[in-house]
Amino acid sequence: MSGIEGTIIKGVGGSYYVSVSDGLVECHARGKLRRAEQTPMVGDRVSLAMGKDGTGSIEKIQPRKNFLIRPSVANIDALLVVCAAASPQPDLGLLDKLLAIAASKGIEGVVCVNKTDLVSDAQAHELAEIYSRAGYKTLTACAKTQAGVDQICGLIRGRTVAFAGLSGVGKSSLLSLITGRELQVGDVSRIERGRHTTRHVELIPARGGFVLDTPGFSRLEVEGIKAQELRLYFPEMEKLEGQCRFRGCTHTAEPDCAVISAVKTGDIAQSRYESYRQMYETLKDIKEWEENK
Ligand SMILES: Nc1nc2c(ncn2[C@@H]2O[C@H](COP(=O)(O)OP(=O)(O)OP(=O)(O)O)[C@@H](O)[C@H]2O)c(=O)[nH]1
Ligand SMILES: [Mg+2]
Ligand SMILES: [Zn+2]
Structure with a gap:
């Protein structure tokens, strides 16, 4: 009965949705996991037992390679730190902080300069160069013209890639293009008043891997680094x-x-x-x- 392996892609109420080789299974956590105080997280690789009604139960959580606390997600391979070339103005302090946090957790940090349509090529290049020279893989993209989206797809290939960055930089816009799923895209005026458009945490299957929008990750603290x-x-x-x-x-x-x-x-x-x-x-x-x- 057991032996099915999968990845938790979202949690709703007490249910977890687990992506397995041939689809999605709605699951509950076994009482023994709860007693061991093992709370499943999005991103967890798990072993399932299937019930007769087609739902599953999570029997075992594989050891986590890494995890983030806010948002709560495990086993991230790369953090794509997105900034806008303009509107909103790049916040380099935030970019550097996100990249350092990723490194401290053994997650590859990659920089993506989006909205290149709003500045000259030279300006976009100058910004990107700060990061390529520092030693990061650095991409430029434009969700509006779809330029650079293929390179982001190339980065995913079988991995779990989390998108992070200031509200309004275009994370959801890029993710919509990559996944073909319509994600809520906010209008900048509302975002500038400080409201995040994206709220829940969910892995979306794409390019043999998963992508993830990380609402609120821009406010992340550097706790845990010495x-x-x-x-x-x-x-x-x-x-x-x-x-x-x-x-x-x-x-x-x-x-x-x-x-x-x-x-x-x-x-x-x-x-x-x-x-x-x-x-x-x-x-x-x-x-x-x-x-x-
Ligand atoms: N000119 C231009 N506008 C873009 C580009 N990418 C996104 N936008 C616009 O920027 C605004 C914000 O985009 P979102 O994709 O919602 O930004 P987000 O990073 O997901 O924001 P939060 O969900 O609030 O964190 C929307 O109006 C998009 O249409 C781009 O490459 N060029
Ligand atoms: Mg968004
Ligand atoms: Zn020194």
Whole structure:
């Protein structure tokens, strides 16, 4: 009876919808999972037992490769951090924060500059280049003309890719093109008043993998990262590890710091370094506060 494997794509009330090789099965969690305080999450790989009525029960949750808390989702392979070339203006601090969080969880961070129709090619390129030079896979796209959508599809190929970024950057617009499913697209004026259009968390099958819109992920906190490890989650700084005078250099105030030199020569983008400093200060304070408790 058991032995069917699948992936939870959404949870509604107490039910979970599990994608299996030949379709979708509505499931409930077994009491033994609840007693073990194992709550299934969207993205979980699970083993099912089928009941006579065609619904299933989740017998076992496979160990998670990683998970995010808000939104609550497991086993993400890549985080596509979407920004708009304009409208809304790019928030580089947020981009850098999302990319560092992804890295800290072992998730590949990829940058997508959308709405390239609103700026010159040179402007779009300049923005993208900050990230390609830092060592990220970087794409440009336009949901309006569908340019660049094929490259995003190429990124998915059998993997689970979460889309993140400020409200209004075009995540749902791109996802609609990729999945062929009509997702709610918001109008910018309403979004600018701070309301998110996208709400529930659901994996959508696409290109042999899954994609996921992450409403509210832009407000994510950097909790869980240690200040002294942050430098390892900025690839262009990680690359210079061991080249500063002091071992474990935090790249903030130490003399003969290879990172600070690289910022001066322009090899490391000023905006990236500023984001690092800002995150570092926040994380350092969290730690001190916890130690003084
Ligand atoms: N000019 C232009 N407008 C776009 C593009 N992509 C999306 N838009 C518009 O931008 C607005 C917001 O798009 P959404 O796809 O709803 O943005 P979102 O990132 O899903 O926003 P939230 O769900 O609120 O997080 C809509 O009016 C889209 O039509 C683009 O490439 N060019
Ligand atoms: Mg949306
Ligand atoms: Zn240093």
